[in-house]
Amino acid sequence: MRFFSLKRLGLLAILVIALGLFIFISTHAKAYSPNADGQLNEPAPPNWTLAEIQQSSPQLVITPPPPGEDTCLSCHILGQNKGLWTPLGRWILFGGLGLVFAFGVYRSASTWKTRAPWKPLTNRAFDWFDERYQIAVPLQKILKKPVPRYALHWWYCLGGITAFLFVVQGVTGILLAFYYKPTPDAAYASIQYIENQVYFGSSIRAIHHWCANGMIVVCVAHMLRVFIMGAYKRPRELNWVSGVLLLVLTLVFGFTGYLLPWDQRAFWATTVGSEIAGAIPAIGNLALVYLRVGWNVTGETLSRFYGLHVIVVPLATVAFMGAHFLMVRRQGIAKPL
Amino acid sequence: MSDTEHSQEDSIPFYPDHVRTEFFVVLGVLVIVLIIGIVGLFNPVGTGEPADPLNTPLHVKPEWYFLSLYQILKKIPPMVLGIEGKIVGVVIPILLVGLIFIWPFLDNKPDKSKRAYWIRLAVAIVALITIIALTIWGEVS
Numbered sequence: 001m002r003f004f005s006l007k008r009l010g011l012l013a014i015l016v017i018a019l020g021l022f023i024f025i026s027t028h029a030k031a032y033s034p035n036a037d038g039q040l041n042e043p044a045p046p047n048w049t050l051a052e053i054q055q056s057s058p059q060l061v062i063t064p065p066p067p068g069e070d071t072c073l074s075c076h077i078l079g080q081n082k083g084l085w086t087p088l089g090r091w092i093l094f095g096g097l098g099l100v101f102a103f104g105v106y107r108s109a110s111t112w113k114t115r116a117p118w119k120p121l122t123n124r125a126f127d128w129f130d131e132r133y134q135i136a137v138p139l140q141k142i143l144k145k146p147v148p149r150y151a152l153h154w155w156y157c158l159g160g161i162t163a164f165l166f167v168v169q170g171v172t173g174i175l176l177a178f179y180y181k182p183t184p185d186a187a188y189a190s191i192q193y194i195e196n197q198v199y200f201g202s203s204i205r206a207i208h209h210w211c212a213n214g215m216i217v218v219c220v221a222h223m224l225r226v227f228i229m230g231a232y233k234r235p236r237e238l239n240w241v242s243g244v245l246l247l248v249l250t251l252v253f254g255f256t257g258y259l260l261p262w263d264q265r266a267f268w269a270t271t272v273g274s275e276i277a278g279a280i281p282a283i284g285n286l287a288l289v290y291l292r293v294g295w296n297v298t299g300e301t302l303s304r305f306y307g308l309h310v311i312v313v314p315l316a317t318v319a320f321m322g323a324h325f326l327m328v329r330r331q332g333i334a335k336p337l
Numbered sequence: 338m339s340d341t342e343h344s345q346e347d348s349i350p351f352y353p354d355h356v357r358t359e360f361f362v363v364l365g366v367l368v369i370v371l372i373i374g375i376v377g378l379f380n381p382v383g384t385g386e387p388a389d390p391l392n393t394p395l396h397v398k399p400e401w402y403f404l405s406l407y408q409i410l411k412k413i414p415p416m417v418l419g420i421e422g423k424i425v426g427v428v429i430p431i432l433l434v435g436l437i438f439i440w441p442f443l444d445n446k447p448d449k450s451k452r453a454y455w456i457r458l459a460v461a462i463v464a465l466i467t468i469i470a471l472t473i474w475g476e477v478s
Contacts, residue, residue: 146348147355157362164363168370188387195381206377207370216402224465228458230448237441244438251402258400267388268397276410279427297390337454 022171023088025200026178151333158222159328163321165215169253172208173310180260182306184299187262212254219247231334239327242320249317256309259302270305271297398475405471406430408478 066074072087111118130136179198181190194201223243226232232240259270274297278288293300349355399407410426417425436443 143350143352145351147351148348150347151355152349152358157359160359160362161366164366168366184388188384191384195383200374200378202381203374203377205382206380207374209382210373210377211370213401224461228454228461230454230457232441232444233447234441234445237445240441241438244434248434254400254402261384262388263385264388264392264394265385265398267390268394269399272397272407273399273403276407276427279423280431281424281428284427337449337451 020088021200022175024085025175025198025204145329148333148335150336155225156333158218158225162215162218162222163325165211165218166317166321168211169208169215170314172204172211173314175204176208177310182260182302184262184302187260187302191261212257216250216254219250223247229334229336233334236327236331236334239324239331242324242327246317246320246324249313249320252313253309253317256305256313259297259305260309262302267297270301274301401472401476404475405468408471408475411475 076087107118126136176194179190179194179201181187191205194205196202198204226240226243255270255273259266274288274291277291278284280287289295291301291304292298293304398404409430410423413422413426415422
């Protein structure tokens, strides 16, 4: 098998693009730094020269970096030209070429010395681990586990799609959390900042928003499929129970995430929602005070919901999802009628 | 043969066959996600008016997935069988979720008949239509 087969290159390209986008979005917003009046500066005109930009907007004076400061960082991360692509591209290009060169030298020298055929690095890494932890046999068992043919219909994919959408929510959620500020004064403005200033910010927010809705739809569809086919029956009772818990957690995600933009709709939906929780007999008031952190929806509520949304509920979801998957693995996929 | 063991003939190996299928499913979903991202670039989700605790808007609506429950709560009469309607409207959904939660322990007969299948299908469709109808009712009212 050729080392650079089309399949491998395709996978590598997807990985590099995904990683590049993640770094790109998480490192910088658009380069309009506010001037003294708090107004945003116009972006630099394309193909500018130093003299031109000093003439057209004197507030954007390019100063040489202070001594002892990194030249690339002081301009591309901290300075006026907040484009990461130039340094990143150079690092990837020259660093990659250097790695390929070093690898070639090592491979040639090693083949020359040992007079043995070259063994790919991936095999060596695997052998290194196998020698220490004996992973070959269990791994073979995990990978070769037979999956029944009837599980290839599209309706068996719904659970997997839910899990993938959860991963999408995780990645976009991390990117949003880099810029979001969970205080009543700053929350609304930070959402606007994400939508207007952060590169691809509105994309990220749209994906997070619509995939949250999609996740609930697919989750319910998965549950209906399992119910209609009777796949919840003995011995798979606990799988159904953990699945219902996961659906409830998804709804809690929706409820807590809805407050975070801190606009009128969010505020009053949360007010009414926690009021409904307050109507539960016996524990209602406790639930209400716990959710709102007091008797009213305030900044404390926002912090509480943010903590629930980004830490507590994701951890619980990952735990139950792991249990859910392990049970599916152990028991196989239920046979249809 | 037991329900949880699969023979080699009617099955495919998890890797690479099944993983490959799942990978293409993931790629398909990823394409949809990217389309949402591109559309979002030109049509942002946007924000409403900033929150104002002193100014209650006329129509408060929850997200669509809570709308059916909210509609039950809104339309329930103030007194049902001597119990306050609001409490009934809150307790019934909780009991329903509890019922769904413990359902495998109630329906525990290993019934593989076509009849049970059709009954479950009918129950699922009726439940789905009820929820969709309540959601649409809540959306237009």
